[in-house]
Amino acid sequence: MSDPYTLHTLDNGLRIVIETMPGVNSAAAGFLARTGARDETRELAGVSHFLEHMCFKGTSKRDWHEISVAFDDLGSMYNAFTSADRTFYFGWVPQNQISAQIEILADMMRPAIPEEEFAMEKKVILEEIAMSKDSLEHVAFEFVLEKVFEGHALRWPVLGYDDTVGNLTRDQLHAYFESRYAPDNMILIVAGNVDPAQIIGQAEQLCGSWKPSGELRKRVTPSINKGSASQVVSRFNQQVIAMNFPAPGGSDPMHDSAEAATAILGGSNSRFYWNIVQTGLSPHAGAYRLDFDDCGLTILSAQTDADDDGLNKLVDAMRKEAHAICTEKVRDEEVQRVKNKRRTTLAVEGESPYHRLVQIMDDVDYRGAPRTVAQRLESVEAVSADSIAEFYEKYPIDTDGFFISVGPREWPAGSN
Amino acid sequence: MEKTIHKTLPCGIEFGCVELPDRHAVAIEFRIFSGTAHEPDDKLGVARLLQETIDLGTENFEGRALSDAFDEIGASHSGWVGREAAGYSCFVLPEFVERAIELHAEYLRRPTFPEDKVSVAIDLTRQEWSALHDDAQSLADKIIGAQAYGKYLGRHALGTPESLEKLDRKSILDHWTNTYGAGRMQVVASGAIDADRLADLLEKHFGGYGSPSESGRDIFEVEFDARRIHHDKEAEQQQIAIAFRGTSLDRDDYPAQRVMLGVLSGGMSSRLFTEVREKQGLVYWVSAWGEYPRGSGMIFLGASTKPDRCHETYDTLLREVDRVGKDLTDEELKRAATGMVAKREMQGDMTRSRCGELADDLFHFRRPRDRREKIERIKRVTVKDIQNYLDAHPRDALSVVTLGPRRMEGTEVADGTKTEGVTA
Numbered sequence: 009m010s011d012p013y014t015l016h017t018l019d020n021g022l023r024i025v026i027e028t029m030p031g032v033n034s035a036a037a038g039f040l041a042r043t044g045a046r047d048e049t050r051e052l053a054g055v056s057h058f059l060e061h062m063c064f065k066g067t068s069k070r071d072w073h074e075i076s077v078a079f080d081d082l083g084s085m086y087n088a089f090t091s092a093d094r095t096f097y098f099g100w101v102p103q104n105q106i107s108a109q110i111e112i113l114a115d116m117m118r119p120a121i122p123e124e125e126f127a128m129e130k131k132v133i134l135e136e137i138a139m140s141k142d143s144l145e146h147v148a149f150e151f152v153l154e155k156v157f158e159g160h161a162l163r164w165p166v167l168g169y170d171d172t173v174g175n176l177t178r179d180q181l182h183a184y185f186e187s188r189y190a191p192d193n194m195i196l197i198v199a200g201n202v203d204p205a206q207i208i209g210q211a212e213q214l215c216g217s218w219k220p221s222g223e224l225r226k227r228v229t230p231s232i233n234k235g236s237a238s239q240v241v242s243r244f245n246q247q248v249i250a251m252n253f254p255a256p257g258g259s260d261p262m263h264d265s266a267e268a269a270t271a272i273l274g275g276s277n278s279r280f281y282w283n284i285v286q287t288g289l290s291p292h293a294g295a296y297r298l299d300f301d302d303c304g305l306t307i308l309s310a311q312t313d314a315d316d317d318g319l320n321k322l323v324d325a326m327r328k329e330a331h332a333i334c335t336e337k338v339r340d341e342e343v344q345r346v347k348n349k350r351r352t353t354l355a356v357e358g359e360s361p362y363h364r365l366v367q368i369m370d371d372v373d374y375r376g377a378p379r380t381v382a383q384r385l386e387s388v389e390a391v392s393a394d395s396i397a398e399f400y401e402k403y404p405i406d407t408d409g410f411f412i413s414v415g416p417r418e419w420p421a422g423s424n
Numbered sequence: 425m426e427k428t429i430h431k432t433l434p435c436g437i438e439f440g441c442v443e444l445p446d447r448h449a450v451a452i453e454f455r456i457f458s459g460t461a462h463e464p465d466d467k468l469g470v471a472r473l474l475q476e477t478i479d480l481g482t483e484n485f486e487g488r489a490l491s492d493a494f495d496e497i498g499a500s501h502s503g504w505v506g507r508e509a510a511g512y513s514c515f516v517l518p519e520f521v522e523r524a525i526e527l528h529a530e531y532l533r534r535p536t537f538p539e540d541k542v543s544v545a546i547d548l549t550r551q552e553w554s555a556l557h558d559d560a561q562s563l564a565d566k567i568i569g570a571q572a573y574g575k576y577l578g579r580h581a582l583g584t585p586e587s588l589e590k591l592d593r594k595s596i597l598d599h600w601t602n603t604y605g606a607g608r609m610q611v612v613a614s615g616a617i618d619a620d621r622l623a624d625l626l627e628k629h630f631g632g633y634g635s636p637s638e639s640g641r642d643i644f645e646v647e648f649d650a651r652r653i654h655h656d657k658e659a660e661q662q663q664i665a666i667a668f669r670g671t672s673l674d675r676d677d678y679p680a681q682r683v684m685l686g687v688l689s690g691g692m693s694s695r696l697f698t699e700v701r702e703k704q705g706l707v708y709w710v711s712a713w714g715e716y717p718r719g720s721g722m723i724f725l726g727a728s729t730k731p732d733r734c735h736e737t738y739d740t741l742l743r744e745v746d747r748v749g750k751d752l753t754d755e756e757l758k759r760a761a762t763g764m765v766a767k768r769e770m771q772g773d774m775t776r777s778r779c780g781e782l783a784d785d786l787f788h789f790r791r792p793r794d795r796r797e798k799i800e801r802i803k804r805v806t807v808k809d810i811q812n813y814l815d816a817h818p819r820d821a822l823s824v825v826t827l828g829p830r831r832m833e834g835t836e837v838a839d840g841t842k843t844e845g846v847t848a
Contacts (some may be wrong), residue, residue, distance in 0.1 A: 030771045031446060032596070033769060033770070033772065034770040034771055039596050045625075049454070064692070072702060073693065073698065073702070075692075076692035076693035076697075076698070076702075079536045079691060079692065079693070080690065080691035080693045080694075080759045080760075080762070080763055081759055081762060081765045081768070082694065082762075083762045083764075083765060083766020083767065083769075084691070084763075085767060085770065100770060101766065101770070102766050102769055102770060104764075127707045128702070128703075129705070130705075131704075131705030131706075132650040132701055132705050132707070132708055133708070135661070135705075135706070135728075135729060135730065136708035137705055138660040138661050139660070139708055139709060139728055139731055140659055141657045141660045142560045142561075142660050142661055142728075143558075143559065144558040152675075187719075194579055199803075232532060242658075242661065243657075243658040244555060245554040245555070245556045245557050245558050246551075246555050246558050252818065270581055277488075277489075277491040277492065277495055281605075285548070286480070286487070286541070286544060287544065288544040288547045290551075291548045291551040291552050291555060294554070305697075311555065312551060313551055313554040313555075318726070339841060341492075344496075345492060345495035345496060346495075348495060348496060348497065348498030349498050349500060350498075351498050352449065352498040352499065352500050352515060352516060352517055353500060355448045355449045355451060355517060356515055356774075356775070356776065357498070358448070359447070359448075359449075359773055359774050359775060360770075360773050360774050362770075396774070406602070
């Protein structure tokens with residue numbers, strides 16, 4: 009099969025990545041701004057996410073309502089998200105609307121940031137922060153980041169804090185935009201039944217005048233803290249336990265082994281599922297990976313409304329499984345089962361331009377180049393019991409990590 | 425070339441299949457008329473417990489070995505329980521379809537419901553109940569569902585703390601015996617599969633599975649409770665849930681309702697997003713959606729906001745619903761319809777979506793429906809159709825739930841015994 013990719017860079021540094029998918033009836037496009045919550049100061053915590061909202065709130069060409077109408081007139085499935093590493097804006101449309109979709113997205117990448125809309129959107133984001141505080145999972149996750157990355161910008165919540173969002177000014181947000189949304193810090197990605205030459209020509213016309221900054225983003229790799237901490241939040245019923253350990257980042261060659269290792273320990277049909285959930289210790293227990301540009305976390309987490317005795321048993325069981333997988337090589341059949349599932353998932357994901365768009369974004373941002381479904385599959389097939397053993401040797405999870413407890417009780421006693 | 429098949433197999437299974445030869449995978453869904461509405465009155469929660477435990481042990485497999493067998497073929501499979509049915513869906517590569525059917529037959533036909541697994545499942549469900557109260561939005565959904573649908577359709581899959589006390593292995597086994605069988609099943613597939621071959625496989629593996637006579641398809645009546653009730657809960661935000669009766673999927677005015685919901689809550693230019701969020705900044709989340717038990721329809725409005733802005737949000741939600749009948753424009757209508765049509769077309773690229781679409785057709789209409797015709801019905805809706813729909817379904821009876829720290833004027837305070845764990 010011929011290479012489905014067309015790669016191009018405009019003179020101003022804007023990279024363009026296109027995957028042609030001849031068999032589908034739709035297409036998806038997205039702009040990746042390579043900036044996120046970790047690129048903020050404490051004073052500006054939440055500014056990346058605020059800017060993401062403001063890109064929908066007006067440009068020199070359209071007001072906020074005209075932007076929404078333009079998307080909806082295409083029948084687009086569209087949105088945006090912000091993470092610690094990046095901000096991504098996307099739309100998925102019928103094939104014949106992809107040119108119009110790219111035009112709207114490109115327009116949004118040069119937002120006007122009207123003062124009155126800035127004030128209105130601040131209210132919306134403060135509601136979003138309030139909503140997140142009513143979610144135990146969200147509260148626990150933010151506490152994990154705050155403690156594990158204390159001393160580093162990765163500890164900011166993506167939404168920011170009430171005070172930083174409340175105090176943020178339009179000028180501060182605009183200055184952040186100027187410094188981060190330069191074309192040499194952005195990538196246009198398109199997937200679907202499209203004509204690459206037409207897209208490159210359109211991108212040149214729409215984005216060619218954007219001024220590059222010449223500044224590469226500067227990131228400092230965090231040290232990942234060890235220790236323990238608890239947070240008492242009396243209005244919840246369940247206690248969340250999270251054990252956190254260093255892991256490779258999204259660009260690390262060990263990434264696929266880390267994924268498989270975590271799936272064997274704490275995915276569906278995993279050791280955690282059978283030895284923790286199915287023994288009644290916790291309704292939700294699993295192992296997860298958190299990828300960043302240059303580092304990652306393995307998080308072993310579970311929740312329960314049990315008493316101290318139940319919590320102790322739960323933690324002992326989690327530690328026992330963590331120790332076992334670090335000291336005894338996983339069985340070949342366990343590895344093969346994970347690979348088989350991944351093969352099916354990749355077949356599913358390969359069907360839709362939207363899913364391909366998100367995968368390409370991940371590959372391009374973390375690895376510098378896209379991978380076809382077949383290439384992704386090759387990486388998965390290369391995982392073995394030996395490569396998983398190497399992973400756990402380098403990134404053990406039976407040592408001191410950072411132990412977090414969040415919920416209605418001060419547990420372990422005296423840990424608050 | 426795409427081809428759709430629909431027939432009833434000798435074993436009693438109602439079978440539907442969309443052959444999509446150019447795809448690389450197959451989606452299969454087993455839908456059984458055994459939802460929460462079918463539960464005995466004193467065994468609430470048993471439908472979900474059945475679904476949770478049915479694959480934890482069979483005559484030929486221990487639970488873990490069965491899961492391993494699914495993983496060996498890379499099958500992505502899952503289960504769910506709704507108001508009127510339970511579903512078991514699977515996504516698999518074409519070469520493993522036969523093995524996937526064998527494994528589904530193994531747990532659906534020959535479950536043993538091991539005593540120890542049932543006991544754990546009951547305890548986990550009790551913990552799920554506790555976890556539900558840590559999620560304000562899901563809790564509000566549960567409460568408005570019970571209030572809007574009433575005794576049968578309003579049941580929650582988790583049952584109640586009291587009903588869980590009465591459940592055991594025998595109640596699950598009885599429920600499986602009474603409500604699972606080929607005559608209560610619809611099996612639908614899509615993707616790179618030969619429909620005749622799949623039909624033969626189903627007949628081979630499900631022949632003799634209970635009575636082949638069609639059963640369990642009675643329609644449950646909605647018992648709508650038009651009250652406004654506040655449930656007190658410590659939280660940052662107040663949850664608002666509003667329900668009123670709409671039309672059912674099989675009625676001629678359904679497309680008008682569907683487009684009206686698109687006008688209210690389709691994309692970001694829709695009325696609720698525009699009026700509640702963009703113009704007033706009252707919320708981050710606001711939505712309107714429809715639910716369709718067979719033979720009925722229910723419209724829901726939902727939002728969450730800080731307690732001191734609850735009244736304003738509530739008033740705006742209702743104002744916007746009323747306003748649709750008065751000043752809807754052709755442009756808005758066309759935009760809402762365009763969104764629906766485009767989404768249907770784009771999701772057509774996904775094998776799993778095609779399977780779900782056909783499963784819904786059989787569930788609600790007992791036949792596959794032409795995709796073009798469905799799209800045309802949406803495109804044909806006019807402003808006048810929506811006005812007629814609104815005239816025929818006046819919002820003169822509302823079921824309202826607020827959940828949070830502040831009681832809204834005009835609401836009753838929930839009886840603590842009915843809030844089941846919410847602090848009153």
